[in-house]
Amino acid sequence: MGNLTPELARIHEEVRELARTYGLDTFDVIFELVDFDELNMIAAYGGFPKRYPHWRFGMEYEQLSKSYAYGLSKIYELVINNDPCIAYLMRSNGLTDQKLVMAHVYGHCDFFKNNAWFAHTNRKMMDAMANHGTRIRNYMDRYGVEVVEDFIDRVLSIDNLIDIHSPYIRRESKEEDGSEDLEIPRLRAKDYMDRYINPPEYLEAERKKMEEARAGNLRFPKEPARDVLRFLLDHAPLERWQQDVLAILREEAYYFAPQGMTKIMNEGWAVYWHSTMMCRHLVRADEVVDYCDHHSGTLGTRPGQINPYKLGVELFRDIEDRWNRGAFGLEWARLEDSEDRRRYDVGAGLGREKIFEVRKVYNDVTFVDEFITPEFAEDQKLYVYGFNQRTGRYEIVDRDYRKVKAQLLWSLTNFGQPRILVVDANHNNRGELYLWHDWNGVDLQFRMAESTLKNVQALWGRPVHLETREEGEPRLLTFDGKSFSFLEIGGSREPGETVGQAAEGEGGT
């Protein structure tokens, strides 16, 4: 395994040793040396050369190849969350770049292994993906490429409707079937008066009322389901092979989700370690300029955009610095003057320890929420921008760190995508599927939503509804298999609406 040149193998040895001394804890790392075309190909498959066939990988490949051919961009490194951790090096890269990439990869690999959000990812994904590929190819042979591919397209169109927290929830093994006896509340009475105060007729009437109420509660699903893919897998009228394909795609969606949840941290951590290892150990004098060129290219910012590499590494460095000084906790937080907070130093020396802890338990949302301080936002020149109707351009709106943080969190929460749940699978008692969009101030893109709903309908088989809002006004988008309707649904006690509100409470948003 691995096909490094002796020189690269020696460097790998050196990087591995360094990583160990710094306390990075990784799976074994295997580097594969590939040329640009192979790299583009592997990258197009999301890092898994034996993935199932699908046109979108071809699309990705075309984009990568073209932008490489036209000299617009090239991939430097590609690393797979797997045990052993597989990483690809581009053969044509210079030695300085290879060193940097190796060090960078060790950062990622440590992150994959230790960050809590990756704890439930499949570490034998290389094999699993190849297995998925074989299964899907078999279905294609049996049922036809077009048929299977169309089904995949449909599922991919909703593969963001998963519950990223579900791998962490321990569920009750058995659902209560609700057949246990009902305790009928009695009016309080002394024993000898009970017969008069709670006469049998009254108790009987109460019992009836409660049973009716319970029958009304027999809504399905009981709790709104966030994992729409799972729900369809369990309850949609699918054929065997379709169930299998859906399960495969769902598994892959869950595998990739943590990488989306930790983009800033993961890249920040990798940059932190490549810069530490490179600057302190690996760079020779004649390589300094090359290294700086590449490093600054990685960390460059553009107006109107956040560079996750930059934001991530700066946050880690800031945390390290603060914990080294002891600039945390009540005493520090109570300092009102920003200069005092900057100068505060009790020599705690806890920086390294803290960042290792942070990389273990945080994700981008909690990372940004907890560690962006007023001083950090100021030093990093962060700002919020918005569209100015009057001038017709995007303008800087504010530099207040709370606003910056709120905006960042908004875009990171649920990957910056709308939350959509199944609230009723037997809507109108006709087996229609009722989805509910947890509207948070921003409308859906309605044209897209229509096409997507169409895909859901194709899976569900019966009419499907999506309750959402347009500029705050409730709307119901319906596709019955033939045509769409888009209705205003103010005021009426739609079942979806009531459940929707319950879900709002549950979601805590």
Place this chain on the structure above:
Amino acid sequence: MVRRIDTDHTRFREIVRGRIKKNLKKFVSSGEMIGKRGDRYVSIPIPQIQLPKFRFGKNPKGGVGQGEGEKGDAVDGQENGSGEAGDAEGRHVLEVEVGLDELAEILGEELELPRIEPKGRKILSSLGGRWKGIRNVGPQSLKHFKRTFRQALKRQISAGTYDPENPVIIPIPEDRKFKSRKEEMIPQANAVIIYMMDVSGSMGKEQKEIVRIEAFWLDTWLRSQYRNLEVEYIVHDAVAHLVDRETFFHLRESGGTKISSAFELCDRLIEQKYSPLEWNIYPFHFSDGDNWSSRDSEKCVRLLKERILPCVNQFGYGQVKSAYGSGQFKKDLDAALGDDERVVTSDIPDRDGILASIKDFLGKGR
């Protein structure tokens, strides 16, 4: 062996071309690759298919950026800065700069644009020529020794008279090869683009932005085809003015719309500055399709037919869709001049339509 990716790639191309899976055709859009030229970022078109998903519409909230600037300063660059976090794997991509020539080449390749034949006399000039051809006859002084010996070697090997132990090669007269001059022709032609745009109230910010992007690509392509390219800008509402580039893209007037005013000015400009004998002339007019009156539209057609078209390589009319535009002008032009191949009209419904429209304009190779 066929690589897996080639199968997937072919499939993707076929979907884009509309050969298979026609249900996906409507999700094909022109994506972009961002290249950097100097300080500016340019986007390079590339087809992509986006499967529908539940997504947010335009986020009016804006995003978070990093850098200098005061409250109220414009943020250039990408507008959807903090869009959604991708789930792309740990990939690490660097961007590189592209030259203008390369951009033109990329565009030409992407859209399969024909090279332009300059009109009129083939105004070609020889650039001295270079020694890059080989001929079988020629003067001794131009004999190409290497090629001659190579030919002789080939002949001896095939005749079986070549002995590797004793490699003697003797050319005979038929083996002789001679260098030859290849004349390099370079177009000596000049070209001028005359952009005209309706800046009356109905052309909004977005419409102008579309025109700006479109003009950038037209410039880039034509510049790669002609040695010397001039650009003129005319804005008009009810009256037309010759303006500079900056004004052209930012001016906003509120008056009515009289397209003929621009055509008149364009005609005068050609008469005064750009003799059709020396210049390849490309007038482009952009508006949302509204005109003052049908009488004025008739006047426009007359102007085009009698004055402008005889002088130009091609006249392009791009109709940018706006909330107010009726789109009538394109219909009028098509009705009156639809069969004249010097006239190209094109609808630009939105940004995604820019590419198709560039192809409309440049696809004829005129």
